[in-house]
Amino acid sequence: xxxxxxxxxxxxxxxxxxxxxxxxxxxxxxxxxxxxxxxxxxxxxxxxxxxxxxxxxxxxxxxxxxxxxxxxxxxxxxxxxxxxxxxxxxxxxxxxxxxxxxxxxxxxxxxxxxxxxxxxxxxxxxxxxxxxxxxxxxxxxxxxxxxxxxxxxxxxxxxxxxxxxxxxxxxxxxxxxxxxxxxxxxxxxxxxxxxxxxxxxxxxxxxxxxxxxxxxxxxxxxxxxxxxxxxxxxxxxxxxxxxxxxxxxxxxxxxxxxxxxxxxxxxxxxxxxxxxxxxxxxxxx
Amino acid sequence: xxxxxxxxxxxxxxxxxxxxxxxxxxxxxxxxxxxxxxxxxxxxxxxxxxxxxxxxxxxxxxxxxxxxxxxxxxxxxxxxxxxxxxxxxxxxxxxxxxxxxxxxxxxxxxxxxxxxxxxxxxxxxxxxxxxxxxxxxxxxxxxxxxxxxxxxxxxxxxxxxxxxxxxxxxxxxxxxxxxxxxxxxxxxxxxxxxxxxxxxxxxxxxxxxxxxxxxxxxxxxxxxxxxxxxxxxxxxxxxxxxxxxxxxxxxxxxxxxxxxxxxxxxxxxxxxxxxxxxxxxxxxxxxxxxxxxxxxxxxxxxxxxxxxxxxxxxxxxxxxxxxxxxxxxxxxxxxxxxxxxxxxxxxxxxxxxxxxxxxxxxxxxxxxxxxxxxxxxxxxxxxxxxxxxxxxxxxxxxxxxxxxxxxxxxxxxxxxxxxxxxxxxxxxxxxxxxxxxx
Numbered sequence: 180x181x182x183x184x185x186x187x188x189x190x191x192x193x194x195x196x197x198x199x200x201x202x203x204x205x206x207x208x209x210x211x212x213x214x215x216x217x218x219x220x221x222x223x224x225x226x227x228x229x230x231x232x233x234x235x236x237x238x239x240x241x242x243x244x245x246x247x248x249x250x251x252x253x254x255x256x257x258x259x260x261x262x263x264x265x266x267x268x269x270x271x272x273x274x275x276x277x278x279x280x281x282x283x284x285x286x287x288x289x290x291x292x293x294x295x296x297x298x299x300x301x302x303x304x305x306x307x308x309x310x311x312x313x314x315x316x317x318x319x320x321x322x323x324x325x326x327x328x329x330x331x332x333x334x335x336x337x338x339x340x341x342x343x344x345x346x347x348x349x350x351x352x353x354x355x356x357x358x359x360x361x362x363x364x365x366x367x368x369x370x371x372x373x374x375x376x377x378x379x380x381x382x383x384x385x386x387x388x389x390x391x392x393x394x395x396x397x398x399x400x401x402x403x404x405x406x407x408x409x410x411x412x413x414x415x416x417x418x419x420x421x422x423x424x425x426x427x428x429x430x431x432x433x434x435x436x437x438x439x440x441x442x443x444x445x446x447x448x449x450x451x452x453x454x455x456x457x458x459x460x461x462x463x464x
Numbered sequence: 465x466x467x468x469x470x471x472x473x474x475x476x477x478x479x480x481x482x483x484x485x486x487x488x489x490x491x492x493x494x495x496x497x498x499x500x501x502x503x504x505x506x507x508x509x510x511x512x513x514x515x516x517x518x519x520x521x522x523x524x525x526x527x528x529x530x531x532x533x534x535x536x537x538x539x540x541x542x543x544x545x546x547x548x549x550x551x552x553x554x555x556x557x558x559x560x561x562x563x564x565x566x567x568x569x570x571x572x573x574x575x576x577x578x579x580x581x582x583x584x585x586x587x588x589x590x591x592x593x594x595x596x597x598x599x600x601x602x603x604x605x606x607x608x609x610x611x612x613x614x615x616x617x618x619x620x621x622x623x624x625x626x627x628x629x630x631x632x633x634x635x636x637x638x639x640x641x642x643x644x645x646x647x648x649x650x651x652x653x654x655x656x657x658x659x660x661x662x663x664x665x666x667x668x669x670x671x672x673x674x675x676x677x678x679x680x681x682x683x684x685x686x687x688x689x690x691x692x693x694x695x696x697x698x699x700x701x702x703x704x705x706x707x708x709x710x711x712x713x714x715x716x717x718x719x720x721x722x723x724x725x726x727x728x729x730x731x732x733x734x735x736x737x738x739x740x741x742x743x744x745x746x747x748x749x750x751x752x753x754x755x756x757x758x759x760x761x762x763x764x765x766x767x768x769x770x771x772x773x774x775x776x777x778x779x780x781x782x783x784x785x786x787x788x789x790x791x792x793x794x795x796x797x798x799x800x801x802x803x804x805x806x807x808x809x810x811x812x813x814x815x816x817x818x819x820x821x822x823x824x825x826x827x828x829x830x831x832x833x834x835x836x837x838x839x840x841x842x843x844x845x846x847x848x849x850x851x852x853x854x855x856x857x858x859x860x861x862x863x864x865x866x867x868x869x870x871x872x873x874x875x876x877x878x879x880x881x882x883x884x885x886x887x888x889x890x891x892x893x894x895x896x897x898x899x900x901x902x
Contacts, residue, residue, distance in 0.1 A: 185853040186854060186857065188786065188790075188853055193846045193850055195768060195772050195779055196767060197842075199776075199842055200839055200842040203839055234728075234729045334740040337737060428731070431728060432728025436724050439720050439724055443714065454707065457702070
């Protein structure tokens with residue numbers, strides 16, 4: 180009985196699937212999916228070699244400090260970094276006093292209340308504070324940015340496929356719309372206020388090119404600030420903000436791996452040893 | 465417990481004798497996973513996966529209980545509390561990565577365990593209850609994993625929850641009411657998040673309860689084995705401890721080694737980047753996919769693209785649930801008395817096609833719902849149902865199996881199972897005589 184019912188259930192599903200298959204195939208042949216500009220002109224990120232890549236990767240402290248400088252002087256004008264606190268900057272190699280100074284001198288202040296009147300006000304940041312957002316709320320962000328909200332950057336390097344490389348490619352990927360794209364898809368001309376960038380999924384991005392000229396940032400360590408250098412540095416910095424425990428993770432991972440390797444070898448030998456008596460007995464039988 | 469020649473628990477230390485007379489817990493353990501449980505001597509490495517699944521469950525519960533101490537199940541702060549765990553809680557990043565990857569490893573282990581059961585006919589008499597309880601665990605795992613994935617309240621959490629719960633909306637007449645009742649609203653929000661957290665904490669303990677029933681049911685007939693021939697004499701078995709505790713120990717080492725590689729060196733490889741974006745009901749992701757372990761079923765759901773008598777969505781939902789529910793009936797669908805596919809020449813190629821088929825479905829389920837993936841998943845879904853409901857009953861009726869060995873020990877002597885212990889000592893240790901079961 181189960182077999183008969185099952186047989187007909189199976190036949191039913193197969194029949195419906197066959198109808199779906201042939202309908203789909205027919206539609207696919209008679210009405211092939213239109214080519215889209217996104218499919219044809221979207222580029223995958225260029226590979227980016229960072230010190231933190233690979234199982235033994237560590238952050239390059241000097242690079243993170245440079246990246247932080249780019250964030251501070253360029254990105255932070257529009258983008259928040261709400262999951263990172265000033266105290267976390269100690270990981271970048273800054274001293275306690277330096278962190279205190281960075282927090283104190285941060286241009287945007289922390290929302291607060293006036294202790295005397297209870298009125299909303301602001302105060303200077305402390306190392307324990309997280310980075311204050313440049314806009315008070317989403318409406319303010321939209322109003323200032325042509326109706327686009329600049330996303331928070333804390334997790335950007337993990338929120339995109341191949342994050343750090345994506346950020347680097349995006350920052351250096353702005354260009355004029357290729358003529359062949361306009362020829363093939365005239366309707367996809369980049370609208371006013373958007374910017375063509377083949378690394379962005381739909382090719383047109385609200386963010387204007389943030390890194391435009393060499394020397395836009397004057398690095399404290401004297402490194403020559405080319406656009407590529409600044410973009411690489413800030414990508415490394417954002418890799419850190421997304422995964423601040425990476426070095427710890429790698430170090431513990433290596434130790435755990437070695438421990439388990441020894442453990443596995445020992446358990447394998449124990450296994451062979453325990454079963455060996457069984458095999459000897461056969462030889463003697 | 466299972467065989468008359470099983471070794472008896474004989475406490476030597478006075479304290480253990482004292483305990484045994486009052487609370488015979490050591491005796492229970494001895495008979496369940498100790499020297500008192502005789503196991504076929506020819507088990508291969510595929511028999512490690514039951515223990516590994518148990519280990520994965522324990523890992524999930526341990527890490528999960530600690531994560532719950534720091535997590536906040538509230539729409540407004542859930543995403544932030546995950547980042548708090550990742551950044552501020554001591555070892556929080558490690559616990560969370562262990563928990564997230566632990567779920568994946570739990571499913572990997574259970575899928576291999578299920579395919580082991582399919583290949584070696586573990587669902588056949590007298591082990592039907594073991595198999596049925598296993599499917600119950602699998603369903604509970606899927607519910608637990610689905611609700612767990614919602615908790616970080618990222619984009620994929622939110623939209624995955626929305627898509628999966630909307631499946632209930634496909635049920636005619638009452639569907640929409642059920643969906644609203646399940647979610648506590650029209651879309652996933654705080655009510656849904658809270659109940660998902662509550663159930664996500666509850667269900668693993670239900671799983672643990674069913675695991676105990678499953679082990680109990682397993683110990684009545686004893687473990688199956690690669691020949692599929694039942695145990696006949698003491699020579700066919702060895703005590704679980706030390707022989708299989710040693711082998712499982714090695715299996716655990718390899719399992720943990722692979723687990724550590726993922727947790728520490730590619731912790732986000734199996735996840736979706738979109739889940740690092742906080743849930744936003746106003747912004748739909750370009751591709752909504754569940755976690756990888758649901759992809760085969762997700763592909764089946766999406767394979768139904770035309771309305772034929774019933775709406776396409778309802779067909780998809782029916783197929784997706786049937787794909788799992790039919791496993792409950794396997795014992796009665798497969799009429800072949802031969803358990804092991806090693807001795808089923810006609811069925812064997814179909815089994816491997818099924819394995820490939822499920823992998824293909826998985827790949828399609830993780831891709832965009834567009835051609836050619838739709839057509840491929842339609843063919844693959846067809847094969848999935850045809851395999852169990854049409855091919856299996858026919859093959860099992862017309863097949864002429866290869867001759868089975870007379871006993872496990874004979875097959876071992878002939879070297880049919882290279883990994884197994886050759887005949888010679890078996891469950892009878894020197895100086896012990898076969899004794900009646902307890």
